[in-house]
Structures are given as structure tokens and as C-alpha cells.
Amino acid sequence: MVDRNKLRETAKEIISREDVRELIGYRAGTYGFRARPAFVYDPGEVDQLIFTPACVNNLATYITLEEKLPVPRGQEPDLRKVAVMVKGCDSRALIQQMAENAYDRDRILVIGIPCTGVVDMDKVQARFPDVLGPGEIAQEGDKFVLIYDGRREEVPREELLADKCRRCRYPTPLVYDVLLDEEVAPFASDDYSDVEALEARSQDEKWAYWEEKFSRCIRCYSCRNVCPMCYCNDCILDRLRPQWIRRSVDISENTVFHVARAYHLAGRCIQCGECQRVCPVEIPLMELNRKLYKDVEELYDFEPGVKVDAPPLLSSYRPDDPEDFIL
Amino acid sequence: MAAKKLSKEKVGEVLQELSKFRLITPVKSDDVVIFREIADPQEAFLDYGNSTVPPKKVVFPQTETLFRFTLGNPELREKNVEEEGTTVIFGLRPCDARAMSIVDKLFSWDFEDPYYLKRRELTTLVGMACVQPPSINCFCTSLGGSPFGKEGLDVLLVDMGDHYLFQSLTEKGGRLEEMLSSYLEEAPAGEEEKASSMEEEAKAKIIRSIDPQGIPEKLPSLWEHPLWKRVSDSCLGCGICTYLCPTCHCFDVQDEVERGEGRRARMWDSCMFCEYTLHASGHNPRPTRKERTRNRISHKYSYYPKRFDVIACVGCGRCINLCPVNIDILEILEQVVEA
Amino acid sequence: MTEATQTDFQPNIVAFLCNWCSYAGADLAGTSRTQYPSNVRVIRVMCSGRVNPMFVVNALQEGADGVLVSGCHPGDCHYMQGNYYARRRFKLMRNFLEYLGIEPERFRMSWVSASEGAKWKEVIEEVVEGVKAVGPMNKFKRRQLNW
């Protein structure tokens, strides 16, 4: 596990540099075992930084989510770097953003954290519902150790592990300036069993499955706002002329919203799992993204967020692309 | 009105009786609890903490038709809310009912909103007291609410173990009591005292709290305070904290046309979205999420009290539980008190 | 779908035809008086690569029972690679719609060159038969729900 003092020392050294504006990391949450993003602007604030299996957020989204105010006349825009802590899955978001020229490599300073798996906070909450905390989670061997109110509880890792970590092929960040720990070998592979299970069902069963989920959707757009790949400044959802997707909430508009969101991520989603984690009505959004991810891998053997110079999927082609479905 | 006894076996029959109205109860969809209209009483799911989406969506639907029209024909056909018929919301929590009474003040202030008020008139609220342990982030007692709160409810059911204590609180509740009289029996003696002692126990179980004293007056003076940037740095600008808040009432009005038929509809909107205050000229008085967070908290804890002298928050804890980045309204308020 | 209604159900099919090949092919079928079902409403686009995937989804939403995108054979594209992009784009879209429970017969793609009037007739017949088999599109159609 990442040693906390080394983490804070590295952070202090980075944030003291002249050319670094802010450092985005994790800090303890306000209740239970939660952790949350931390924004550090000066060396004095590094002592709040932590990294534990509770640090589930993908911080890469904050680089493209920043709302830049117009620079008043006579002032120079602040071009100093943004330092960001990334796990293995998060680092692929940085790579894919840079592959799409969202920003240049020298705009960011990457602190890599080899990750051994994070928890599913809903499972932790369900198992410890009345712990006000602050509680800490650590991983020892193949157990999660939960320390709260002076008590120490051990839980087998499998029971609290997040689903995305069960199939993680990139635990060690693929891009970093500083690596805080030794590399972690990939400990899982992905057989797309959940996607295949759904593919095998009949048309009407599939539609009944998705209709129930989409009818719960309240269109809060947290799945769009949390996604590191959703950074268009004029999102299709907000356009009025023409209005592709109406604002009224019913099965028709909700379905088209989810089709548009997932399709815009075809060949771009790096499976950080945030959209499904944040959905308040628990729509299995990863099952949508992973269907496209699986197709893209099988049909075009393309994997997003691995190589910075890879050409975007849908603006490249090969003469022998499959065309079995074309009359 | 004297409290009555409703044994638990009869709840199924009561729901069957009520299903001749539009009966809405908590329902489990996958493992999410939402309020939905049910036809058969088995679907009702009553032992739950609180729902994800508050029952406000029953009286203030997320999408609602204001009027319909046909292109080319100048006549506008107003949507008549009475077509939806009498509604009974069974099994909501006292905090959500109290939230409705807070939002009622806005919709009946000055211009009366015909849709919301008519639907409120047609709806009877049958609440269930919180006897189960509260979620960590419940803080209804800090804002004058209570796990056994009666404000806004027509009937309060208190789970006494093998039966419910049926207390009708309003005139609508009385009518419901008459209608269900065949299922109700006389409450054994001393039940109401037992209920109030249970209330004290439940109140003691509430873990988190805030002292709202002085916050409404102090907030305007903290306009330029750095706490707003600190608390809103990690905000994603999504709509969870507003859509799931039982006292949030902001809406957008848009027109929709389909093959010659059209409607003007209003739908929920969120002050945390950038387009909420974006002018057609491109100017945005609240350009970043810092201003929007400041406005969201100020609206609930300063602007609303200034106009309706009640804090527009009932301490249900949904915005804390479901925020993707754990932005905590109690932490913000503590920083406001300390600032 | 009972047998009786299945035969007299007349689907609406929206076809996006690329101006250089498929539209000319369809035009040729017309000028040579080929008889084929009239369920198709044609929208001329400059290239099959111009067709935005949201066109397909919105067409299905606005009342189309089936959508056809037709372009030039690979290699004949007037803009060199428009049809290649379209092929990749709509392969993913078709699989994805099928994954949601939308019958694949509702969204077809075809290569029809300017001289293939006869092939155009076959394509249309197959598309119309396919959509008739699966019936009207109601799954996420705009139906003025609780207006």
C-alpha cells in the first residue's frame, strides 16, 4: 500500500514548485469510510492527503471539468501545471484525453499510484450502516481492514471489492511523472460474462430489462458530469437548435439519452466505472459501456486509453472492417 | 381525533381498499426504493429507511403538461389535474411531508400555482414514523422536524410491533379514517404515551446535527468568503443534490411538438447546471460552480427564510448520502457558523 | 402479432441515400419502372458518412419502423472514405441497438451503386419484409406519454 508520509512528502515537493498551480488528490470524507477529492494549493495543506482503498473517484475528470473564466484585459492566463493523482484506470483517462488533444502533456503533472483494488462503497455502507466514522480502510494481504471508533474489523477482500477491480488489466498507471510504489502486476482479466449473459437473452427480455432501468432515470446527468471523457463544451444534451434530446423525462427521451451518452463513448470509455457508481437510481451504465467496449475490441481490436498516439476509432478505418450486416 | 389501532395483517386489505384511488407507495425496483403507483398491494415495500427520489415527484411531477395545442389552431387546451383523480401516498416519511408543507408556501404565495395546489388538494398523505435506526446523515431534529413529525401529514402510522397506531391529524385524515373504519379498532390504553416515549428514543438515535440559529442572517455577509471555493472545488455540477432534495422546486418551461400536436410542459431544473442562468447573450451571472453552490445553500438557508421565515431544508440527508464527491451540507454549514 | 395484422401492417421506413450512388441507383430503378414496395421515404444526403447516428435513433423515435442507410460500394465513394467511416459507425450502432432489445431488422445498411437499379429493388423488398416481420416500432417511440 502507498506509504502516507511518502505521498505527502512528494505532494509537498510538487506543490512547492513554481510551475504547479494546484494538486488534486484524495482526503478523508465526512462520514463513514468515505474518501473524497482534495484540492491542494499550497504546501501547508498536504497533510490532509491520503490514499486508501476508499479512494474511488477518478480525478482525471477535474482537468477537463474546470470552468475557465474569461481573463480580464491586461492579465495573463494562468498556464501553470495541474498535478493529479491517478490510479491505473484513471491514468487511461488521461491518455485518452491527450490522445484526443484535450490538452498537452506538459499541462499536467501525473502522480501515479499502483492500485491493488478499491472498495464498492455501497457494500461497505450496507455492511456498516451506522458508523459515523471517520473510519479508515486499509488492505492487508487478501483482507480489507476497517478501523473505526477504536475497533478493527477484517473483511475478506472479495466481499467488498468493486466490480471494476475484479477485471482490472491495468492496475499500474500507464503514464506518470512520479510513481509512489512498486508496480502491481495485472491481477485479473475480463471475460465480459455480464455482457454476454445479457446478449444471450431474447429481444423482448432485453428491452424489458432496460425499460425498467431507464424508466427510473431522473436525468440528473451525474453520469455525464463525472465522466472524464465527457468534456464537450457544447454537449448534445444542451443544444436547442435542433433539440436532439428533449428535456421531458419519459421512456422515449431517457432511452435516447442513454444511447447518445454510451455511443459518444464508443472507443473512448476506459471503464473507470464512475458513471455506474454515482448513478443515484443505480442504472447499470457499465453494462452499456462495456458492450461497446467489447465490440470495439473484437471487431476492430482497438483499446482506448493505452497509446497516446492511437488514432481515434471512429475517424479511422481499415479496408477489411467487418461488413456482414450490409446488404 | 383519538388514535386507532391498525393490525399489520390488515395493511394488505387497507391497501386493496385504497387502490381504488391512485395509490402510491414505496416500491423496490432492483434494489432502489422509489415511489410508484401500485395496483396490487404485494408490490408495496414498507420496511425501508427513505426513498432515493422523494415523494415530491408525486405532487410536483418531474415533467408536467401546462397546456396542449394543435399547430395552426389558436386554442390552448389547459391540462386539467383532476383527471389524475384522488391520490393517496402511503408510507412516506415525516421529513418528506414536512418538505411538502414548506414548498406549499412558495406555490401559494402571490400568484397561486393551479397545478401544484390542485394536486396537493387531491392528495392524502399517510406517513410512517421512523422507528427503524436513522441513516447516518439524517438531521431532521436540528431543523424542527422529528422522526415522528406530524407537520404536513394527514395520517401518521407508528409501528408498535404487531400493529400500527393510526393517528389521523387533519380533516382529510379524518375522512380517510371513516372510510377505513372497518379495518380499525380502538387503540389500547396508554398507546399514545408509549408512542411519544418511542419518539424521544428515535430522536436520541439521530447522530448528526447542526444549530441553524443565526445562519440565515449571517450568510449574506459571507459572500466573498473563501469557504465557498473550498467546498465547491470538487463539485461536478450535476443535478443529484437538487433533484433529490424534497424542498427543491425550481423548474424549466419548454415546448414540445410532435406531428402537429404540441404541449408546453414544465420540468425539474437544477440551479447547479450551467444553463440555468445562462443568458442568450452568452453572459452567465453565475459562471462557475462556486457561485452555484453558494446560491444553492443561500437559497435554502437565507433567501427562503427571508421570504417565508422557514428554512427550506428538512434534514433528510439525501444530498449528503448521494453526492458523488461527498460534498456535505452539514460541513458547509459548520464552516458558515465558524466563519 | 397475429397473422392477420402482420400482413396489412404497412411500416414507415426512412432511407438515407448517398447522392452519388444509392440515390442514382434508386432513380435508375424508378426510371426503369421497377415495381417495389412504397413504404420507403428517401432522404438524400451527400455521403453515407454524413449520416449522424442520432438521425437513426431520432427517426426510430419519431415514428419510423425501420431505417436504411445506403451508400457507395467500398472504393467507389466520391469522397474516398465516407462509406468506410459509416460502416464502422453503424456496425457499432446496430449491435448496440440490438443489445437494448431493438430488433436488428429495424436498422439496415446497404451498398447500392448508381447502376444497380435491380439490387435497389431487392434491398427494399428485404428491408420491408424484415420490418413487417417484427411489427411496428413502439419500444422508445415518442407517444405523447401522459401529455
Added chain:
Amino acid sequence: MKNPYIPYEARILEAWYETPGDRCIKTFKVAFADEKVWDTWNHRPGQCAMVGIPGVGESMFCISSSPTEKGFLRFSIMKVGKNTSAIHELEAGDTIYVRGPLGNWFPMDEWKGKNIVTIGGGIGQAPLRPVIQYIRDNRDDYGELTVIYGARTSADHCFKDEFQDMMACGDCCCHLAVDVEEENWPHFVGFVPQLLMEVSPSPENTIAVTCGPPIMIKFVLQNLEKLGFTPDQIYTTLENRMKCGIGKCGRCNVGHIYICKDGPVFSYAQIKDIPEAFA
């Protein structure tokens, strides 16, 4: 009680372009289709109304005709977005829908006997026109009327013909300005706040009313204070995105004030210490 969300049907009597360009301003003279509506309609200068087309949407515009002009309402609308573009395509005889009157109004009765200075910029002249028209129709109730109005170019001036006739008839003194030098432009060249210092009206028993782009209002308020005007002698209108117009949808708030209910007309004293008013 009438449903406050249902607009009245109205017919466009006349429509003409005030200014050219892609952000052009078009003025519409509108009358209600049903005569009886006039009996319950009593708008005052400064009030607004929601103008819209079913199927497109509606937006809030100030009524730029004075109550003394009977039988019609005037709206001057700049083409900036979805609703305004659709409205701009309408011609005389088309149907349009109006909902209102909404918001508060300029306290013309309190201003009786006082001198009035109106300072407008660009489309900001639209909310001031009813004030000027009302004063000219009850000329002897009011003291001196000074009209200061500026825009980017002379072509961008609204109500050009009315200004000519005002200058001719002499019951008020008009001062026009353009931002940039133009040939055969006889009047002042420069920004409106500079013109205000040129004219420098005396604050003695005077009310100043100003509307225009936020940047202009900022400097006009500074100059007015330099000239000795106290905050409660200065009135302005605020503008924000509005949807319901009746204080329910919560989006037009500036601090604790709803612009559609407590405004759009405010005295500078009311909004001086609300920082969001000048955001």
C-alpha cells in the same frame, strides 16, 4: 382565478426593423384577439410580459408602449436565441401569444413634479420608452425631461423617427451619441457615461432612470453619484433568465430578490448592497 401560465392570443398589427445586422432589433405592435382582455389589462410603464409562440417557447420582454397609448402593445425584440429568432420571422397579421403584465413598474405617481433624466444604451431604450411617452402624454405633471441615449452606431439607434420628432417639438431635450465617429453625425461621439458628464443634469428634485448593458450601467451609476445623485434618486431595471415570470421557477433570483416579482424595476438603494445584482 385565471391560470397564470396560459397566455392570451394576440395579433400583430405592425412589425418593422429598428436596426439591421445579425443582432437586429424588430418592433411589433400587437393587439389582443379577444377585446375583453383589454378591460382586465392595465399595465404600467416598466412592466414586462412573456411573449411567445406555442411550439417554440416564450421569453420575457418589457412592454415598450405606455399605458396612455391605447389599443395596442409594443415590444422591441433583439434577435439572439431560439425564441427571438422565431418571433423575428413573424409579420403583420400573424398570431402571437402574450402573458402578463408581470413584475413591478416605474413609480410614475411618486415622480410627479420632478425632473426626469433617462439614460439608455442600445436595446436599453425599450424599457425607457414607455416612461418618456407617459411623461410626454402628461407633460405638465412633470418637470424637465432630459433623454440621453447612445448606441454603437447611428444605424443601431432604436426609435429613430421618434427621436427626430421629439427633438423637433422641444418638450424635452434629447442628447444622442454614437460610440465611434461617423460622417454626417451631428451629435455627441463617445460612450453614454461620457455624454452624461457632458450634459451633467443637476440632481436637484430629479430622478435618473437608466437601462442598458451591465458595463454601461456600472459607469453611469458611478458618474451619477459623482454628479450628486443619491441612491434612491436612481432607478434601473435588472435582467436575468426567466421562465415562469410569476416567482415560482426560482431562476431569476439576484440574492434574495426575484427579478420577475420584486423587479424588474429597482431603485439603486434597493440593490446597492446586493453583490449579485452586478454579477
